[in-house]
Amino acid sequence: MxxxxxxxxxxxxxxxxxxxxxxxxxxxxxxxxxxxxxxxxxxxxxxxxxxxxxxxxxxxxxxxxYKGLMVPAAVKFFLATAVAYAANLLTVMTAIDGFGINTYMAQALGMPVYTVVAYLISKYVVFRLKIQ
Missing domain, CATH: 1.10.287 (Helix Hairpins)
Structure with missing residues (x-):
């Protein structure tokens, strides 16, 4: 593939x-x-x-x-979730305060940002296995 x-x-x-x-x-x-x-x-x-x-x-x-250690991955995952949430919130607030976008639309705009950030951090940081 x-x-x-x-x-x-x-x-x-x-x-x-x-x-x-x-x-x-x-x-x-x-x-x-x-x-x-x-x-x-x-x-x-x-x-x-x-x-x-x-x-x-x-x-x-x-x-x-994922086949690695779960506890360190869980800690990283919860931190990744916090980072993704911060990116979501930044997007929402920027859309509302910076561009005057309707608050409901701004919330919707934040969702894909959260999803992409959470995915990328999960893929490349949280669940990445080091090749030795």
Whole structure:
């Protein structure tokens, strides 16, 4: 297979994991609110926590077929998530404050930025195996 084909297939897997992770996280948020009467902040934190764990598990095993040490990879993954979120937030705020874009549209513009940054950091930093 050519390098571009591997990249594309791997990126599609990354996107599929993102959809699954979003559905799981949102289900947990709604369940926490409905069944346990959790407030929005607590429900959101629990849902995102579960979603990030699902994302790490699926991406490490399925998307990147990672065979390295999991604890260091998990730490890097959580840091990568924070960097991707910062890139998303910077995009959203720049779109709103710098270009006067509607806030709903700005939120949508931030999503692909998050996805691409998270993918690139995951591929080249988090789940990269050193060749010896």
């Amino acid at each position: 050519k390098r571009a084909e591997i990249f594309s297939f791997q990126f599609v897997r990354f996107l599929v994991v993102g959809v699954a992770n979003t559905l799981v996280g949102l289900s947990v948020i709604y369940s926490a609110k409905y069944f346990f009467h959790a407030g929005d902040v607590l429900a959101n934190a629990i849902g995102y926590g579960v979603g990030i764990c699902v994302s790490f598990t699926l991406n490490s095993r399925w998307t990147f077929a």
